[in-house]
Amino acid sequence: xxxxxxxxxxxxxxxxxxxxxxxxxxxxxxxxxxxxxxxxxxxxxxxxxxxxxxxxxxxxxxxxxxxxxxxxxxxxxxxxxxxxxxxxxxxxxxxxxxxxxxxxxxxxxxxxxxxxxxxxxxxxxxxxxxxxxxxxxxxxxxxxxxxxxxxxxxxxxxxxxxxxxxxxxxxxxxxxxxxxxxxxxxxxxxxxxxxxxxxxxxxxxxxxxxxxxxxxxxxxxxxxxxxxxxxxxxxxxxxxxxxxxxxxxxxxxxxxxxxxxxxxxxxxxxxxxxxxxxxxxxxxxxxxxxxxxxxxxxxxxxxxxxxxxxxxxxxxxxxxxxxxxxxxxxxxxxxxxxxxxxxxxxxxxxxxxxxxxxxxxxxxxxxxxxxxxxxxxxxxxxxxxxxxxxxxxxxxxxxxxxxxxxxxxxxxxxxxxxx
Numbered sequence: 001x002x003x004x005x006x007x008x009x010x011x012x013x014x015x016x017x018x019x020x021x022x023x024x025x026x027x028x029x030x031x032x033x034x035x036x037x038x039x040x041x042x043x044x045x046x047x048x049x050x051x052x053x054x055x056x057x058x059x060x061x062x063x064x065x066x067x068x069x070x071x072x073x074x075x076x077x078x079x080x081x082x083x084x085x086x087x088x089x090x091x092x093x094x095x096x097x098x099x100x101x102x103x104x105x106x107x108x109x110x111x112x113x114x115x116x117x118x119x120x121x122x123x124x125x126x127x128x129x130x131x132x133x134x135x136x137x138x139x140x141x142x143x144x145x146x147x148x149x150x151x152x153x154x155x156x157x158x159x160x161x162x163x164x165x166x167x168x169x170x171x172x173x174x175x176x177x178x179x180x181x182x183x184x185x186x187x188x189x190x191x192x193x194x195x196x197x198x199x200x201x202x203x204x205x206x207x208x209x210x211x212x213x214x215x216x217x218x219x220x221x222x223x224x225x226x227x228x229x230x231x232x233x234x235x236x237x238x239x240x241x242x243x244x245x246x247x248x249x250x251x252x253x254x255x256x257x258x259x260x261x262x263x264x265x266x267x268x269x270x271x272x273x274x275x276x277x278x279x280x281x282x283x284x285x286x287x288x289x290x291x292x293x294x295x296x297x298x299x300x301x302x303x304x305x306x307x308x309x310x311x312x313x314x315x316x317x318x319x320x321x322x323x324x325x326x327x328x329x330x331x332x333x334x335x336x337x338x339x340x341x342x343x344x345x346x347x348x349x350x351x352x353x354x355x356x357x358x359x360x361x362x363x364x365x366x367x368x369x370x371x372x373x374x375x376x377x378x379x380x381x382x383x384x385x386x387x388x389x390x391x392x393x394x395x396x397x398x399x400x401x402x403x404x405x406x407x408x409x410x411x412x413x414x415x416x417x418x419x
Contacts, residue, residue, distance in 0.1 A: 188340020
């Protein structure tokens with residue numbers, strides 16, 4: 001990195017702009033994809049539900065009491081469309097889907113899946129394919145349990161399927177692949193129908209291979225277009241791999257993030273397997289919270305209406321970030337960014353070798369960003385290029401300032417690199 005006396009005149013001017021921004025003493029945060037207080041307020045009515053006298057579910061189920069391991073039937077019916085599965089093939093559990101994903105993998109490690117000849121932990125070293133850029137918390141689960149991570153490129157239509165198919169066909173130690181199939185974290189990628197079908201149909205050396213299908217942003221649209229993806233459960237069954245997909249979602253970014261419901265869908269055998277694993281762990285989920293969600297959301301149309309309210313609040317923030325990036329970074333070498341149709345993130349790529357410097361400059365200027373490298377296994381981006389931008393939580397004025405500050409940091413880091 002060049003020092004200030006070595007910078008070219010344009011770079012010195014950028015340094016002046018950066019110092020002026022830094023002098024504002026701002027404290028801005030673009031780190032996590034959290035709903036804003038205004039988004040949470042959309043579900044404020046839930047705080048009074050289901051009400052002191054409203055505690056009976058269908059079939060006179062007393063939601064105050066133990067039991068109901070699979071979740072209320074009306075809650076499973078409510079989310080059937082989102083999950084792409086009938087209610088009998090859905091489990092509704094407590095907050096959050098990350099916890100449910102974590103637990104299913106731990107169960108597979110300790111007990112094996114319904115297709116396993118032995119627990120994964122007794123089969124030697126195991127591995128997961130990790131499309132990158134991807135979700136850091138997926139990678140953390142692998143890291144915590146000694147699961148080897150194999151990066152594969154995430155393209156515009158999904159993971160590099162030629163590479164995925166090649167790897168899983170020859171290596172029985174590869175037990176799964178992380179997938180965020182709609183509005184992927186952080187790129188906003190939407191898996192094409194062809195990619196979903198190839199994932200469902202591909203030959204795998206491991207008979208107990210799993211798609212960890214984290215459909216976290218299934219109804220989280222940023223435009224009027226409600227993007228749809230192929231039904232992975234149907235395709236897996238059609239291609240003779242009915243147990244391949246573990247499908248997850250949650251209400252964490254639909255209703256109240258800290259008081260949501262987690263959702264699992266799978267084949268009948270997978271449901272039987274998961275319920276058997278859950279039985280020693282719990283006598284049942286929080287059914288009052290499930291009833292609260294049913295009373296508030298009512299049906300799938302109610303979910304979509306609520307999500308239109310979310311879109312009205314966050315789409316202007318995404319639009320402002322993209323507008324500033326277009327204006328400030330359009331001519332900056334190596335800079336590019338995604339323009340997602342949904343989800344919670346924008347993925348910003350900078351000149352190779354500059355991402356860590358951009359994040360450091362931003363921190364010094366009062367802007368907190370997710371650490372460079374978090375979008376890749378082990379927190380190491382081999383090109384040091386990708387930065388995840390999360391515009392949802394701050395208000396529009398703060399998002400505007402933060403995007404302007406990030407743009408200045410990118411410009412300055414780029415100029416330093418090229419000096």
